[in-house]
Structures are given as structure tokens and as C-alpha cells.
Amino acid sequence: MAAAATTDWGPIIAAVALFILLSPGFLFQLPARVRVVELGNMGTSVLSILVHTILYFCVLTIVVVAVGVHVYSTKPHPIE
Template sequence: MSTDWGPVIVSTVLFILLSPGLLFQLPARTRVVAFGNVGTSGISILVHSILFFAILTILIIAIGIHIHAA
């Protein structure tokens, strides 16, 4: 029986890349986008959550990324 690791790997990578303030923050406190800012806000968390859900849905359901382990 093989296990589909595609959703797990894609979710983990997106979670790391879309963590607010790690690579970028959208919206930032003083600008629209801030890069490398470690601070965050509630609005930024909401925007990054919506981006995470949208990109994950496109990659897993629409494109259908599957990684099977034996």
C-alpha cells in the first residue's frame, strides 16, 4: 500500500514560505509589502492564511500534485 505524501510536503513548504514576516509580510505596518520583517499583525496573518489556502488548493486539487512512497 502506497501513501500519498504530496499534500503533506506541499503544505509544509507553503507553511514555511508563507509564514508572515519570515520572507515577506503582506500588508506591512508602514508599507504594502515588507521583506525580512519579523513582526506581524492580525491582518497580515489573515492575508497569509488566505494565500496559503488558495495556493494549496490550486496545487493539490487543480494541478494534482502526488508523491507516492512505496
């Protein structure tokens, strides 16, 4: 019988969740147009895209490397 193939979905799930949450203007925008931080304004600027990209990379690296999020999935064995 062959071993079941496993896939680590942890980094993929973390990357997608952080991409959605750290999109500029969705929850917050840093730096904002008028203030330093604005919440839920659904706007963006080039500088805020750069800041959110750096923030995304740092948080994703911490979550995947330091915390080590792992979610494994296996293919079910066929019933014989």
C-alpha cells in the same frame, strides 16, 4: 503475496513547504506596518496573519487540486 501499501505524500509536502514559505514576516509580510509589502522583517500583525491564511489556502488548493502534486511511497518487499 499482498499488495504494497502506498501513501500519497504530495499534499503533505506541499502543505508544509507553503506553511513555512508563507509565514507572515519570513519572506514577506502583506500588508506590512508601514508599507504595503515588507521583505524579511520577521514581524506580524493580525491583519497580515489573516491575509497570509487566505493566501495559503488559495495556493495550497491550486497546488493540490488543480496541479495535482503526487509523491508516492511504498513499503519495500521483504527479501525472501
